[in-house]
Amino acid sequence: MEGAYRDKYAFVGEWYDNQASLVRRYNLFYYPCDDTIEMYDLKNRKTFLKRVKVTGVTLENFYIGSTLNILGRLVKITSFACEDTRAKLLKDMEVTFVLIKPIEANIAGKIITHLYQNGLRITKMKKSRLTADDVNYLFRYDVHDPTFPFLFEQLTDALVYGLELVGNNAVSNCAKLIGDRDPLKAEPNTIRALYGKDPVRNCVHCAPDPEAAVKDIEYFFPPPPFHSVRLNLTATLSNCTLCIVKPHALREGKLGDIMEQIDEAGFNITALNMFMVENINANEFYEVYKGIVQEFKVS
Template identity: 70%
Template sequence: MEGAYSDKYSFIGEWYDNQACLIRRFNVFYYPVDNTLEMYDLKNRKTFVRRVKVNGINLENFYIGCTLSILGRLIKIIDFACEDTRKLLHKDVQVTFAMIKPMATNIVGKIITHLYDHGLRISKMKKARLTAEDIHVLYRSLVGDSTFPFLLEHLSGQLVYGMELVGKEAVSNCIKMLGDRDPLKAEPGTIRALYGIDSVRNCVHAASSPEGALQDIEYFFPPPPIRATRLRLTATLSNCTLCIVKPHAVREGKLGTALEIIDEGGFDVTALNMFIVEMDNAAEFYEVYKGIVQEYKGMVEELASGPCVAMEIVAKDKSVVTAVEFRKLVGPADPEIARLLRPHTLRAKLGKTKVQNAIHCSDLDVDGLLEVEYFFKILDL
């Protein structure tokens, strides 16, 4: 942010306290000088969290509507707490909606990397199947256009990736990055010029205004009661395994590369959702490693440290056991060992340490389905 700087930014955050079944409100303060956070309980009028550094959280993570994992609690930022913060940040950080149309997973990966490299971060994402009704809502501005019947035909019943993107002037930046609706007229180097075919099969749809973006985000990512009926997750629960791109790898912009490697390694991504996993759920998920793996505590903390991307993976070759084959593509738990022995694996290419090894995958064949169900059925509720 050019020239704009403050000794502290202040926001209003909400936390749903499961045990007390009530929403607690806080002032959340962020200090850029040393990347620390502090929380003040508004009802009880006292400090709730003393000034502390939280891994993976910096100023970029703060925008209205975001959810932050602060010491195992999911805090939703609902407003600015002071005019200065509003003035400094409101203009800069914006959200937009984009949807990647049906295409090969490796191209999806390239598009995601392109967005990240040009300053747009994914804050919500899921794979869903479109109905005619969804298409009418998401393309409401084009309903009378001559291309609309072709769009309807191209997208009805098809799997797409919806995304909430965050960044500086996200709406106009995203449109610029995509290029002209007709790939033949798009500027060289734009996403549609690189990967588009025609004005219907042009890779990505994006919101055209900040207001439209908020409507699309609300439609594509509905609250829990509606989630069961609209744009549901697409898990098949058949000869599948679970893959999680861990929070550090998502923050570092490695999701796109992971998707490319998965596709080229012989696997389909049949379901995908971005989750923020609470600390107790992360501990429950990794319970099998408790007392067995030295890194257990670190693994739990990493999984709960921010958004991760969970995927249901299915081998393209229907005669193999997906969990067994996918584990080979993921590689040894320690990325250093992976780089020596299995340099072509996901962890060798994307991992840093045994805890921050970029990817979780189901260890045992029988766990594949159970772990997919945990993420795509239990956690989604």
């Protein structure tokens, strides 16, 4: 029991301290026996957070590029801190990138559900309008393919969904789920066989290898200061309403079903973005419900 209590996974994480305008780096230790976390300040060489259980944080939240809400601080996991952790988790926590091409929202919802039901979790998602430069970058491996000019024409200035997916051998498993580029040649029940029309209008695109996946994710979900100048959100903010999909629905894989229901109700999803909400933002957003809604509680 003593050995199990001390068994841990080690990661390197970064937190941006707004008050000091500094990026602070930590070793994060996750103890699977009781879902507790410990943080060690790398610069000051001392314990920053003693071993404690953080609500909502489990092992599945720890993968390279993830952001964790640890007691009000948004800490980004940047790397493994030891080879033992890397060896145990790298394949199980592999990331890949998927682009859902211009398509009806209900079909996009079905694709998302298909991915989830086959062990791939959506950890980042955004709807954006592609420029010519975006198409050239995201499809850089296809520029010599005879279909590329038609693909370029289809996607330039088009609305698409970009997704970061996490799962066991995510890159290869995702490619199998998507199927051959030509829907007529794709295996039955693959995404392209179910919803694609031809090698250009084949619904989805995925990263060909782990290195490309990381680059595509960094491109589609750029960190500051690039997030304000590349692949912006598509909200019209005109004659519209707001729908928030709560964390439990995302964890339970219900996002696809929700998108289908929105489409079937006659609404058009003009913009979509997945993000982490800090406590101060949640308090501000829900303040109007305080004292009115019985179950009001910001956690």
